[in-house]
Amino acid sequence: MTVRLILAKGREKSLLRRHPWVFSGAVARMEGKARRGETIDVCDSQGKWLARAAFSPDSQIRARVWSWQQDESVDIAFFVRRLQAAQQLRDWLAVRDGLDSYRLIAGESDGMPGVTIDRFGSFLVLQLLSAGAEYQRPAIISALQQCYPDCNIYDRSDVAVRKKEGLELSQGPVCGALPPDLLPISEHGMKLLVDIRTGHKTGYYLDQRDSRFATRRYAQDKRVLNCFSYTGGFAVSALLGGCSEVISVDTSQAALDVARQNVELNGLDVSKAQFVRDDVFKLLRSYRDNGERFDLIVMDPPKFVENKNQLAGACRGYKDINMLAMQLLNPGGMLMTFSCSGLMATDLFQKIIADAAVDAHRDVQFIEQFRQAADHPVIASYPEGLYLKGFACRVL
Secondary structure, eight states, X not given: OOOEEEEOTTTTHHHHTTOOEEEGGGEEEEESOOOTTOEEEEEOTTOOEEEEEEEOTTSSEEEEEEESOTTOOOSHHHHHHHHHHHHHHHHHHHHHHTOSEEEEEEGGGGTOTTEEEEEETTEEEEXXXXXXXXHTHHXXXXXXXXXXTTOEEEEOOOOGGGGGGTOXXXXXXXXXXXXXXXXXXXXXXXXXXXXXXXXXXTSSOGGGHHHHHHHXXXXXXXEEEEESOTTOHHHHHXXXXXXXXXXXXXXXXXXXXXXXXXXXXXXXXXXXXXXXXXXXXXXXXXXXXXXXXXXXXXXXXXXXXXXXXXXXHHHHHHHHHHHHHHHHEEEEEEEEEEEOOTTSOHHHHHHHHHHHHHHHTOOEEEEEEEEOOTTSOOOTTOGGGOXXXXXXXXXX
């Protein structure tokens, strides 16, 4: 008999709206004992069946919903259906944008909570971030092998969030060939090198694809500063857009070395590109004090906020860095600025930019708004799936 999680009275409302999480405070009791990650049934206080979910005793998110259908089992066939549905939604995108790489599974929004799968050519990179995802690892891998028999699978479940689920970090080959040190992928006519084994996230920031492409519209004859550049995707796009110069700044020399290779790989003029290893905050202040000026600045920092307690500090960080950027822009210059912090709401981020403009003594016009690319969908019942937001701002 399947273990049942019984909700406290009145705590079923979010599940009736198909939100896929059950928090620990909503649990009245468990009927039976479940292992970490095991599939359980979630019922309301009267015992009415609501969902089939994965149990996570170590997390504040006590259960994550796999299915809303009582007659649906969570097995290999279940994951095959999820993968096939997700692939169908990505096929049009790959054709439209000339992609060989994209996010295949975006967790809850693709009906697979705690699961991220990115495709880079013939490599599938797997991240299992929840207890339920880890428990279903054999079934998920079997489904991938069934759906993608010619692909290699590599595990990048080396993310700290697994510790909140009581899981150890995991990384390495699952099946097939090892990925090369740098794997070339295609995006909007660009060739970009990806480090699957040790790169950020699963190797690359696929979610910023649309924003990188948009850079070309603003780059013509512009002097560009690319902050937190990583491997230089924005720099390559700016050069393709006809910029006069682009300076890429990052703290990682290895990332900057790949950025240089990406410029060369696309047959672009390396003499127009500089690669500076430095702390962005310090460098911006130095540029300001030395009278440096730019026409376009890309500000794509790492996540500043991991939990609600860090939100106030993150707001100060975003305000400071955007203020400095505005002070460096020529009148009429463009600031493309982003936040990948899920806890940073879009309207709050916009207000921070407005406040930064006041402190910089500049006027700002919001020209264009960005979000994560279409292979990172947000299902309506799970608004938390929207985490990346950005704006193109004209600084007067």
